[in-house]
Amino acid sequence: MKKNYLMTPGPTPVPPQALLAMAEPIIHHRTPEFMEIFREVCELLKFVFQTQNDVITLTSSGTGAMEAAVANLLSPGDKAICVQGGKFGERWTELCKAYGVTPVIINVEWGKAVDPKAIEAELKKDASIQAVFTTLCETSTGVLTDIKAIAQVTKAHNAVIAVDAISGLGAEEIKTDEWGIDVVVSGSQKGLMIPPGLAFISLSKKAWEKVEKSKSPRYYLSLKKAKKAIDATDTPFTPAISLVIALRETLRMMKKEGLDVIFNRHKILALATREAMEAMGLKLFAPTAPSNGVTAVSLPEGIDGEKLVKHMRDKYGVGIAGGQAELKGKVIRIAHMGYITDTDILMTIAVLGMALAEMGFRGEPGVGVEAAEEVLLEGRDRNPVESA
Amino acid sequence: MKKNYLMTPGPTPVPPQALLAMAEPIIHHRTPEFMEIFREVCELLKFVFQTQNDVITLTSSGTGAMEAAVANLLSPGDKAICVQGGKFGERWTELCKAYGVTPVIINVEWGKAVDPKAIEAELKKDASIQAVFTTLCETSTGVLTDIKAIAQVTKAHNAVIAVDAISGLGAEEIKTDEWGIDVVVSGSQKGLMIPPGLAFISLSKKAWEKVEKSKSPRYYLSLKKAKKAIDATDTPFTPAISLVIALRETLRMMKKEGLDVIFNRHKILALATREAMEAMGLKLFAPTAPSNGVTAVSLPEGIDGEKLVKHMRDKYGVGIAGGQAELKGKVIRIAHMGYITDTDILMTIAVLGMALAEMGFRGEPGVGVEAAEEVLLEGRDRNPVESA
Numbered sequence: 001m002k003k004n005y006l007m008t009p010g011p012t013p014v015p016p017q018a019l020l021a022m023a024e025p026i027i028h029h030r031t032p033e034f035m036e037i038f039r040e041v042c043e044l045l046k047f048v049f050q051t052q053n054d055v056i057t058l059t060s061s062g063t064g065a066m067e068a069a070v071a072n073l074l075s076p077g078d079k080a081i082c083v084q085g086g087k088f089g090e091r092w093t094e095l096c097k098a099y100g101v102t103p104v105i106i107n108v109e110w111g112k113a114v115d116p117k118a119i120e121a122e123l124k125k126d127a128s129i130q131a132v133f134t135t136l137c138e139t140s141t142g143v144l145t146d147i148k149a150i151a152q153v154t155k156a157h158n159a160v161i162a163v164d165a166i167s168g169l170g171a172e173e174i175k176t177d178e179w180g181i182d183v184v185v186s187g188s189q190k191g192l193m194i195p196p197g198l199a200f201i202s203l204s205k206k207a208w209e210k211v212e213k214s215k216s217p218r219y220y221l222s223l224k225k226a227k228k229a230i231d232a233t234d235t236p237f238t239p240a241i242s243l244v245i246a247l248r249e250t251l252r253m254m255k256k257e258g259l260d261v262i263f264n265r266h267k268i269l270a271l272a273t274r275e276a277m278e279a280m281g282l283k284l285f286a287p288t289a290p291s292n293g294v295t296a297v298s299l300p301e302g303i304d305g306e307k308l309v310k311h312m313r314d315k316y317g318v319g320i321a322g323g324q325a326e327l328k329g330k331v332i333r334i335a336h337m338g339y340i341t342d343t344d345i346l347m348t349i350a351v352l353g354m355a356l357a358e359m360g361f362r363g364e365p366g367v368g369v370e371a372a373e374e375v376l377l378e379g380r381d382r383n384p385v386e387s388a
Numbered sequence: 389m390k391k392n393y394l395m396t397p398g399p400t401p402v403p404p405q406a407l408l409a410m411a412e413p414i415i416h417h418r419t420p421e422f423m424e425i426f427r428e429v430c431e432l433l434k435f436v437f438q439t440q441n442d443v444i445t446l447t448s449s450g451t452g453a454m455e456a457a458v459a460n461l462l463s464p465g466d467k468a469i470c471v472q473g474g475k476f477g478e479r480w481t482e483l484c485k486a487y488g489v490t491p492v493i494i495n496v497e498w499g500k501a502v503d504p505k506a507i508e509a510e511l512k513k514d515a516s517i518q519a520v521f522t523t524l525c526e527t528s529t530g531v532l533t534d535i536k537a538i539a540q541v542t543k544a545h546n547a548v549i550a551v552d553a554i555s556g557l558g559a560e561e562i563k564t565d566e567w568g569i570d571v572v573v574s575g576s577q578k579g580l581m582i583p584p585g586l587a588f589i590s591l592s593k594k595a596w597e598k599v600e601k602s603k604s605p606r607y608y609l610s611l612k613k614a615k616k617a618i619d620a621t622d623t624p625f626t627p628a629i630s631l632v633i634a635l636r637e638t639l640r641m642m643k644k645e646g647l648d649v650i651f652n653r654h655k656i657l658a659l660a661t662r663e664a665m666e667a668m669g670l671k672l673f674a675p676t677a678p679s680n681g682v683t684a685v686s687l688p689e690g691i692d693g694e695k696l697v698k699h700m701r702d703k704y705g706v707g708i709a710g711g712q713a714e715l716k717g718k719v720i721r722i723a724h725m726g727y728i729t730d731t732d733i734l735m736t737i738a739v740l741g742m743a744l745a746e747m748g749f750r751g752e753p754g755v756g757v758e759a760a761e762e763v764l765l766e767g768r769d770r771n772p773v774e775s776a
Contacts, residue, residue, distance in 0.1 A: 004413065004415070006413075006414065006415070006416060008416050010626065011414050011415075011416060011417070011626070011629060013413070013414065014413070014414045019410070019411045019412070019413070019414075020411055022407070022410040022411060022583075022630065023407045023408055023410060023411035024407070025392065025394070025401070025402070025407070026394065026399050026401065026402045026407075026577075026583050027392070027394070027399075028394060028396050028399060028707050029399070029584075031701070031707070059447070059448055059449050059452075059584070059585055060447055060448050060452070060608060061447050061608070061625040061626045061627070061628075062625075062626070063607070063608050063625045064447075064448070064608045064625075067607050067608045071605070094607065095607050098605050098606065098607040098610075099605045099607075100605065187626075189414075189626060189629075195410075195414050195628065195629055195630040195631075196417075196447070196626040196627065196628055196629055197447055197585045197627075197628030197629075197630070197631060216605065217459070217486050217487045217488065217604065217605060218486065219451070219455050219482065219483050219486040219487075220448060220449070220451050220452045220455045220609070221608070222486075237449040237450075237451045237452075238398065238399070238449045238450070238575075238577060238584040239449070239584065239585075240449075240583065240584055240585030240628065240631070241399060241577075241583050241584055241585075242410065242583040242585075242630075242631075243583075243585060243628070243630075313419070319416055319419070
């Protein structure tokens with residue numbers, strides 16, 4: 001007998017009520033029944049995005065919404081800052097190039113967060129820059145970006161700030177309206193806790209003004225088409241109906257739990273994971289700017305990350321992620337994002353300890369779990385919302 | 389108590405085994421388990437598409453795959469024939485315009501099929517035409533296009549033929565390789581019997597040669613990225629995992645039933661529907677080129693199609709479709725596509741008769757069902773495959 005656990009940074013586990021909602025007979029999208037569901041989903045998305053602006057739902061992976069940002073806001077020949085500190089930061093650059101937009105690349109060492117002053121310097125140097133593309137949580141490195149500070153420095157300029165919050169939304173604080181973030185992009189299979197297939201994008205007034213001027217080609221990803229449809233509680237093309245219905249379930253859960261409680265839960269789980277890793281003698285890959293959604297851990301000499309991931313999956317049923325691109329084999333990534341609780345993290349840390357021991361790296365048994373337990377016990381006491 | 393039935397041309401009903409597959413705990417897409425599923429799906433898609441070429445799976449609605457055809461095969465300034473005989477034919481024109489491609493529009497009266505000779509004439513007139521965009525089954529009118537003949541006239545020219553088979557694949561015969569169709573586009577929520585959210589596209593060698601030359605921007609819908617990934621049984625971006633898993637279930641059903649039996653089933657159900665409509669004193673909207681996937685029916689004077697659709701849905705739980713665009717209120721559309729059997733059609737015809745009577749149009753009771761029964765009984769006897 002083996003039980004399977006998903007501790008990867010997307011897809012993340014789907015709660016049973018969302019899974020079961022997808023097993024209900026399919027309904028048509030142009031019915032009062034679906035429109036009522038979609039209306040509620042649109043409202044709850046605004047709550048999660050912390051915005052008064054419409055949140056547009058696209059049937060695509062998160063990358064589709066990133067492309068929508070580039071293709072709807074910019075025109076060939078425009079310039080845009082792309083913050084590159086991992087695989088997903090690089091995607092902004094690739095998207096800009098695909099649309100003839102000149103990327104002003106700010107390279108950041110993998111595992112570090114970008115300095116908002118570096119962005120400010122570029123914006124001051126070139127007033128023609130139209131957008132700043134950045135990433136809330138860089139899934140490939142586990143780094144959290146200081147979006148609030150970047151929004152602050154961008155505000156005074158002609159550029160809009162567009163944030164890839166695919167990994168992160170629902171796990172990390174992101175106050176779209178209060179911080180003045182013009183474009184927030186997300187996906188369904190991370191903090192929002194449903195399977196992949198839906199992507200989301202919200203736009204500020206400043207962003208919609210750029211949409212009016214943009215000359216890039218688009219049709220399926222046209223935000224004007226989507227906006228026109230959403231005003232009638234509709235989508236321009238047949239949406240992924242069953243995913244929208246599942247999303248209502250998880251958004252209702254989020255509304256009930258409350259954003260503060262959700263963010264605090266992620267914070268405590270992330271801290272517990274980090275303390276456990278250090279107690280076990282492992283090094284954090286991004287110690288200076290760790291995200292609350294995923295923790296990247298450098299592996300000791302002689303331990304192959306690919307083999308470790310495979311071993312944990314095949315022997316224990318625990319799915320964690322390995323490293324991507326230049327980090328392949330060198331790090332593992334443990335997600336604590338979405339439908340994840342204390343029990344999942346404790347179990348994962350214990351299994352990691354056993355798997356490492358089996359591969360020849362043996363610290364003192366139980367120290368990881370012990371360190372995590374301490375954080376979890378203290379975290380509960382420290383959290384005024386949860387203990388209320 | 390009310391039971392709900394979906395007799396609309398997309399979404400169509402989803403078989404329980406596919407619904408239940410979506411309720412299983414989500415798995416990660418970069419695992420041997422998912423790769424094995426995706427490998428099987430790719431193979432079975434080739435079977436259903438009747439091609440030896442790869443069938444690329446995109447996470448989008450069908451329109452995403454139509455856009456992929458335009459954006460990956462053509463460049464701004466190119467010319468392409470767009471056959472316009474309904475709402476979905478018009479979509480090709482809109483897509484061409486969005487990408488700076490000049491559409492050579494062949495307008496066809498709604499309810500009629502295009503004459504392949506009209507396409508041939510345009511191709512002979514202008515050798516620079518790069519593509520012929522057409523529609524297998526025009527969902528808005530219920531018209532079936534003679535794709536075999538159009539492929540035949542296109543073959544001798546530089547242009548590729550690209551077919552929107554979103555409505556139709558799995559319901560109508562379409563021999564991709566044998567007929568020489570360069571591009572076939574489809575979607576998941578019609579003949580393939582799963583919820584919306586996946587789109588498909590197959591390309592011939594001649595089509596891939598155009599992809600090499602195309603200069604239009606694309607990233608999420610890049611077919612070269614998808615092809616590179618599929619060669620490693622992968623997708624370039626996180627796929628809609630649960631839909632892919634559901635698709636394996638329905639494709640296995642289709643393989644087991646066999647394409648000939650499937651097409652024959654649709655043919656008989658369509659014929660039964662048409663004969664029932666005529667027996668009831670209703671007029672077929674597309675009598676000269678009716679599709680086997682959906683039947684459009686003109687409504688008698690004084691019967692509002694919108695009200696009829698609402699009445700059948702609200703009182704009887706039977707969802708049929710109304711008219712789109714210029715046909716709004718004037719026709720109803722009854723689908724017999726995908727997971728639909730004799731019982732569904734008999735019930736729908738009976739309910740339509742009752743609903744029409746309640747709205748003031750009363751033919752002889754039972755004549756529709758009687759006419760359908762005759763076709764169904766005869767159809768069984770006539771069909772050597774099914775009776776074997």
